[in-house]
Amino acid sequence: MVQQFKAGMNSCNLFWEKVATDWHEFLPIFTHTSVRLSRTVFRELFYVKWSAEGSNRREKEEDTMYQWECLLMSIQGKVLEGETTDITFEELLTFATGADAIPPLDFPHKCSIEFYDQEEGSCRLPFSSTCALVLYLPRGIAQEDELRDLLTFALKGSLGFGKV
Known part of the structure; x- marks a missing residue:
C-alpha cells in the first residue's frame, strides 16, 4: 500500500520525490504539529x-x-x-x-x-x-x-x- 501511495503521488509531476527531498517543508502538512494558540x-x-x-x-x-x-x-x-x-x-x-x-x-x-x-x-x-x-x-x-x-x-x- 505504501508503494501504491508513493506511485500515486509521483504520478503528479513526481510529487513524492519532491516531498522526500524537502521533507522538512512538508512536515506541517503531513503531521499534526499544533501548538497552543497565542x-x-x-x-x-x-x-x-x-x-x-x-x-x-x-x-x-x-x-x-x-x-x-x-x-x-x-x-x-x-x-x-x-x-x-x-x-x-x-x-x-x-x-x-x-x-x-x-x-x-x-x-x-x-x-x-x-x-x-x-x-x-x-x-x-x-x-x-x-x-x-x-x-x-x-x-x-x-x-x-x-x-x-x-x-x-x-x-x-x-x-x-x-x-x-
Missing part, C-alpha cells in the same frame, strides 16, 4: 464586520470589541502565568470554526466577527456559524466579565457536534 495568532484569524462609522451600532460594536480584546489579553496573561482559564483560545476557535487547531493549509478564508442586538428583557448568547467561519457577538457589552460569562455559558453549555 493571542496574536488567534487575533490574526479574524476580521471584524463593522457597521457604518459614526453610527450608534458602530459605537456599541466598539464597546464589545474593547471587552473582547480585554478578554483575549486576560486569557493570554493566565496562559503565560501557567494558570487555568475558564475559556481557552482553542475552545474559542472550536466554537467559532469547529476546528480545535488551525488546519495545516489554514482556513479557506479569514474568520469574521459579526454582531447582533440584544432584545430588551432577554439574553441571547454568542453563537457561530462553523461553516461560514463567523462568530457572532452581542453589541454594547460594557464589562469584560459580562462577555466572559456569556461566552463561557455558550461554550460550556453547548453539546457540540454529534453529542446529542
Whole structure:
C-alpha cells in the first residue's frame, strides 16, 4: 500500500520525490504539529464586520470589541502565568470554526466577527456559524466579565457536534 501511495503521488509531476527531498517543508502538512494558540495568532484569524462609522451600532460594536480584546489579553496573561482559564483560545476557535487547531493549509478564508442586538428583557448568547467561519457577538457589552460569562455559558453549555 505504501508503494501504491508513493506511485500515486509521483504520478503528479513526481510529487513524492519532491516531498522526500524537502521533507522538512512538508512536515506541517503531513503531521499534526499544533501548538497552543497565542493571542496574536488567534487575533490574526479574524476580521471584524463593522457597521457604518459614526453610527450608534458602530459605537456599541466598539464597546464589545474593547471587552473582547480585554478578554483575549486576560486569557493570554493566565496562559503565560501557567494558570487555568475558564475559556481557552482553542475552545474559542472550536466554537467559532469547529476546528480545535488551525488546519495545516489554514482556513479557506479569514474568520469574521459579526454582531447582533440584544432584545430588551432577554439574553441571547454568542453563537457561530462553523461553516461560514463567523462568530457572532452581542453589541454594547460594557464589562469584560459580562462577555466572559456569556461566552463561557455558550461554550460550556453547548453539546457540540454529534453529542446529542
